[in-house]
Amino acid sequence: MTAANLPNGPVQWERVHLVVFDLDGTLYDQRRLRTMMMLRLLIDAGRSRSLTTIRILRAFRHCREQLGEALATDFASRQYELTADQCTLSEEAVKAVVEEWIDRRPLDILPACRCRGVERVFAGLAAQGKTVAVFSDYPASEKLRALGLSADIVVSASDPEVGVLKPHPAGLQHVLSRAQVSADAAIMIGDRVDRDWAVAQSHGMRALIRSSRPIAGVDTFSSYEDEIFRPFTELPPVGAPVSSSRPIRTSS
Numbered sequence: 001m002t003a004a005n006l007p008n009g010p011v012q013w014e015r016v017h018l019v020v021f022d023l024d025g026t027l028y029d030q031r032r033l034r035t036m037m038m039l040r041l042l043i044d045a046g047r048s049r050s051l052t053t054i055r056i057l058r059a060f061r062h063c064r065e066q067l068g069e070a071l072a073t074d075f076a077s078r079q080y081e082l083t084a085d086q087c088t089l090s091e092e093a094v095k096a097v098v099e100e101w102i103d104r105r106p107l108d109i110l111p112a113c114r115c116r117g118v119e120r121v122f123a124g125l126a127a128q129g130k131t132v133a134v135f136s137d138y139p140a141s142e143k144l145r146a147l148g149l150s151a152d153i154v155v156s157a158s159d160p161e162v163g164v165l166k167p168h169p170a171g172l173q174h175v176l177s178r179a180q181v182s183a184d185a186a187i188m189i190g191d192r193v194d195r196d197w198a199v200a201q202s203h204g205m206r207a208l209i210r211s212s213r214p215i216a217g218v219d220t221f222s223s224y225e226d227e228i229f230r231p232f233t234e235l236p237p238v239g240a241p242v243s244s245s246r247p248i249r250t251s252s
Helices: 030-048 052-069 075-087 091-108 118-127 141-146 169-179 193-201 227-233
Strands: 018-021 131-136 153-156 186-190 206-210
Touching: 018 169, 030 052, 030 091, 052 075, 052 091, 075 091, 091 141, 118 131, 118 227, 131 169, 141 153, 153 169, 169 186, 169 193, 186 193, 193 206
Parallel strands: 018 131, 018 186, 131 153, 186 206
Antiparallel strands: none
């Protein structure tokens, strides 16, 4: 889909001061990462002669999906409680598996899964004075560092100031407040219509969804090398002036 053929019209990038990226599935190829991680999980299962870790992770992801759909405001504790009940384990055991296999073990694989061209988009946005934020349902700082990317603002659902999963609007409102930017001067870039598109819509905010195929009524792109990102990936001649529209620079 070209920039001119988006269902909701072309993006007026000159009016955008804040670009908010989801992380998982948006900045890296999630299918590739999960395939590589499944291989590691199967090797671990063979060594331990147990499928408990795989069972915990599947139950945990399912519970988080349910909590997100319910707009739960107590997901931080409930995600472990519900998973523990399903797997007949302690919450501490579930948390230990999640922290190891979701937060830590994928870090060394992430660089090989990073979306092609995303680093040029990040660099181009910064060069043009845009504020870049990353807003993720999972802890994001270490993953972002592993991807070799940096943002002005990094927010995760588990942050004390947030405490909710997408599409609950509170998390994105926190990002907008930190950036001191209104929703009509911001855009959300994600990979899920039911989470990223929906949370942007709750604020009347523009969104782009990474997808290999068109989605009715949704503005999509398949690659960070698509035409829509060319204003940031095609660098100006050396010495050419660079416009600055950044309203605030906030440390992550």
